[in-house]
Amino acid sequence: MSQAVGNTALAYARVWHQVDATDRILGKLAERIALVLMGKHKPIYNPSVDCGDYVIVTHCKRIRVSGRKEQEILYRKHTMFPGGLQETPYRDMMVKKPEEIIRQAVSGMLPKNKLRDRRMERLRIFPGEHSGILNANVMRCWQDGTLPQDWNPTELVAQVPRILPAKYRDRPQHTL
Numbered sequence: 001m002s003q004a005v006g007n008t009a010l011a012y013a014r015v016w017h018q019v020d021a022t023d024r025i026l027g028k029l030a031e032r033i034a035l036v037l038m039g040k041h042k043p044i045y046n047p048s049v050d051c052g053d054y055v056i057v058t059h060c061k062r063i064r065v066s067g068r069k070e071q072e073i074l075y076r077k078h079t080m081f082p083g084g085l086q087e088t089p090y091r092d093m094m095v096k097k098p099e100e101i102i103r104q105a106v107s108g109m110l111p112k113n114k115l116r117d118r119r120m121e122r123l124r125i126f127p128g129e130h131s132g133i134l135n136a137n138v139m140r141c142w143q144d145g146t147l148p149q150d151w152n153p154t155e156l157v158a159q160v161p162r163i164l165p166a167k168y169r170d171r172p173q174h175t176l
Helices: 026-038 090-096 098-109 117-122 132-137 153-159
Strands: 016-020 054-058 074-078 087-088 122-124 138-141
Touching: 016 026, 016 090, 016 132, 026 098, 054 132, 074 098, 074 153, 087 090, 087 122, 090 153, 098 122, 117 122, 117 132, 132 138
Parallel strands: 016 054, 016 138, 054 122
Antiparallel strands: 074 087
């Protein structure tokens, strides 16, 4: 019988999710990303514990907005000097920093508390398809909701050495 009480480290293990933002609506995509960053998709969710996963967003240049938001949305920031308010329209922001559009939308969907910055650090956004070495970490893809086709857990276990104390390694099996 196990002596572990409560959720173990395996329950809090973080998984990498990959999202293709091509022709996705900004608000709906940001809402789903926020839920995964918070960990609400897990049965062990607790609002006071940071148990969310990593999210990689690709093709952020191809995201869409509904209605007239393309003409109406303004992104504001202030330099904290008098007259330092800077407003950038949505179209200009898509040309200059398309990843910042998704980052601000997801940030607005997360709870405004001390865990917000830590959750936003787990969001990685790329304007194109190439996400570098982070693509090797991806376990789930949102297009079909399944694991990658070439993912084989038996090969993964055989390649990675086990993390066991020395006295338990290469132990012969007990026979009765």
